[in-house]
Amino acid sequence: MSIRADNLVWRIGSKTVIDGISFAAQPGKMLGLLGPNGSGKTSLLRLLAGLRRPQSGQITLDGKDIRHIGRRPIAQRVAFIEQHATTNSNLQVLDVVKLERFPHRSMFSGWSPADDAAVRDALERTGMAAKRHDRWQSLSGGEKQRTQLARALAQSPKELILDEPTNHLDVHHQISLMRLVSSLPVTSIIALHDLNHAAMFCDRLIVLQAGKVVASGVPEEVLTQDLVRDVFNVDARVETSPHHPRPHIYFAR
Amino acid sequence: MGWTALELTRIHETVIWDYRLSRALVAVFCGAGLAVSGAIMQSMLRNPLAEPYVLGISAGASTGAVSIVILGLGAGAVSLSAGAFAGAFAAFFFVALLSNGTRGGADRTILAGVAASQLFNAATSYVVTTAGNAQQARDVMFWLLGSFGGVRWPEFALVSIVVGFGLTICLLYARVLDAFAFGDEAAASLGVHVGRARLALFALTAMMTATIVSMVGAIGFVGLVVPHAARFLVGPLHVRLLPASAITGAIFMVLADIASRVLIPQQVLPIGVVTALVGVPFFSFILYRYQRAS
Numbered sequence: 001m002s003i004r005a006d007n008l009v010w011r012i013g014s015k016t017v018i019d020g021i022s023f024a025a026q027p028g029k030m031l032g033l034l035g036p037n038g039s040g041k042t043s044l045l046r047l048l049a050g051l052r053r054p055q056s057g058q059i060t061l062d063g064k065d066i067r068h069i070g071r072r073p074i075a076q077r078v079a080f081i082e083q084h085a086t087t088n089s090n091l092q093v094l095d096v097v098k099l100e101r102f103p104h105r106s107m108f109s110g111w112s113p114a115d116d117a118a119v120r121d122a123l124e125r126t127g128m129a130a131k132r133h134d135r136w137q138s139l140s141g142g143e144k145q146r147t148q149l150a151r152a153l154a155q156s157p158k159e160l161i162l163d164e165p166t167n168h169l170d171v172h173h174q175i176s177l178m179r180l181v182s183s184l185p186v187t188s189i190i191a192l193h194d195l196n197h198a199a200m201f202c203d204r205l206i207v208l209q210a211g212k213v214v215a216s217g218v219p220e221e222v223l224t225q226d227l228v229r230d231v232f233n234v235d236a237r238v239e240t241s242p243h244h245p246r247p248h249i250y251f252a253r
Numbered sequence: 254m255g256w257t258a259l260e261l262t263r264i265h266e267t268v269i270w271d272y273r274l275s276r277a278l279v280a281v282f283c284g285a286g287l288a289v290s291g292a293i294m295q296s297m298l299r300n301p302l303a304e305p306y307v308l309g310i311s312a313g314a315s316t317g318a319v320s321i322v323i324l325g326l327g328a329g330a331v332s333l334s335a336g337a338f339a340g341a342f343a344a345f346f347f348v349a350l351l352s353n354g355t356r357g358g359a360d361r362t363i364l365a366g367v368a369a370s371q372l373f374n375a376a377t378s379y380v381v382t383t384a385g386n387a388q389q390a391r392d393v394m395f396w397l398l399g400s401f402g403g404v405r406w407p408e409f410a411l412v413s414i415v416v417g418f419g420l421t422i423c424l425l426y427a428r429v430l431d432a433f434a435f436g437d438e439a440a441a442s443l444g445v446h447v448g449r450a451r452l453a454l455f456a457l458t459a460m461m462t463a464t465i466v467s468m469v470g471a472i473g474f475v476g477l478v479v480p481h482a483a484r485f486l487v488g489p490l491h492v493r494l495l496p497a498s499a500i501t502g503a504i505f506m507v508l509a510d511i512a513s514r515v516l517i518p519q520q521v522l523p524i525g526v527v528t529a530l531v532g533v534p535f536f537s538f539i540l541y542r543y544q545r546a547s
Contacts, residue, residue: 049442071441072444074444075444082435082439086435091488092488099431099435102432103443107425107428
């Protein structure tokens with residue numbers, strides 16, 4: 001078992017944002033997190049990354065409660081990229097990606113060949129190698145998004161947590177990012193809005209509504225016409241795609 | 254032919270050794286300390302207009318100073334510097350309290366600093382206008398604008414220890430400061446203890462700034478301008494930015510001090526006037542660029 005959540009509850013003031021969520025992510029698989037705006041996706045991801053403490057319930061990494069694991073050991077294996085992460089300092093792409101080696105380096109250790117390999121690999125996989133000396137402020141929205149993914153990969157994670165990583169990407173880069181993440185030998189938990197991408201690439205899906213899990217399982221079981229209507233409030237037809245063995249959602253006009 | 258070392262009179266020797274050299278070396282450490290504090294504030298608060306006094310330290314120091322000079326607190330046993338230092342730390346703790354300790358975000362810290370500055374500046378003005386006579390008001394004004402006039406070797410000893418210690422620890426935090434580039438959450442997910450790092454860095458800069466302000470007054474603009482100049486020269490990574498800020502700040506301050514002595518013959522300008530005359534045009538330029546970028 002990789003990341004596992006048991007009965008998580010998280011409130012802000014009197015508002016219950018996460019209301020008793022339990023699930024287990026399968027090692028090496030891609031878990032899609034779906035749900036309408038405000039259903040608790042981002043909050044759940046923050047809890048999983050250890051950035052917030054749930055009021056009750058627990059999160060375990062390979063069976064160990066993350067409250068008993070230090071910040072740095074968590075950072076050495078869990079990479080989390082927020083949805084709107086940005087910086088006002090004008091760093092080069094290469095420097096931005098190098099920052100993510102932080103958890104693997106001690107205060108006095110130099111830059112190692114392993115650090116170098118991780119950074120180079122991350123830049124190549126995300127197609128940012130040619131732009132590694134470009135300044136952050138000069139990048140397009142899509143290039144920033146790909147640099148964010150490169151940051152996460154440079155952290156050499158076992159668990160990759162991404163909050164809507166396909167935002168701002170054109171369709172080519174959306175598909176190649178989803179392909180890339182699904183081909184990585186890591187456990188990934190990824191919040192998505194595009195139901196068809198979720199159907200095509202994710203191994204399992206969890207659907208949230210008002211802080212609760214309303215459906216979970218393989219895409220074929222989860223993505224039904226009833227679910228799309230009840231949770232997302234749209235009429236749709238769901239059929240098995242003639243081009244791949246996964247479901248495809250046709251939205252009504 | 255003339256100017257050999259032998260012809261240095263005892264008076265010249267004393268002037269150079271006891272006055273000029275100690276004064277220049279104090280300026281070196283004050284410039285370095287203010288510039289590095291400014292660079293750290295700009296990074297931690299993610300705001301290019303942040304500077305060492307953003308947490309109300311200069312306002313607090315001025316209140317402390319007038320309490321000693323005008324109100325006569327401490328009955329002559331407490332020096333102006335000690336009063337200013339106490340005032341600076343009072344303001345810092347006020348800001349820490351108002352911004353919810355280390356958990357408050359950057360915006361909240363900045364707002365708390367603004368509130369503290371307003372409060373302590375109002376207290377200073379109240380004391381100066383109600384209790385002070387014209388000469389005292391002039392003295393306080395002159396002190397606030399900064400001067401290296403009174404510093405000798407004891408001041409050098411203090412400032413070199415405090416700033417030397419502060420700079421060393423800040424350099425050890427260079428990578429942590431880089432990790433804050435994408436915000437507190439991103440730093441936390443890289444394994445940084447965000448609260449602990451904020452507390453350490455704010456306390457270090459407060460200690461350096463309060464020591465400098467209580468010694469030579471609230472010299473403005475060095476902490477704002479120099480980090481930007483250094484960033485322009487060596488880029489935003491702190492391993493290079495912090496030493497570059499320290500060196501640039503040191504050189505700038507020594508030159509500003511010399512300018513303050515020679516610009517008008519027979520008269521010493523407050524050093525804050527000289528730094529501001531250079532600083533304000535530069536500040537306007539940054540402001541203009543910042544507005545265009547956002």
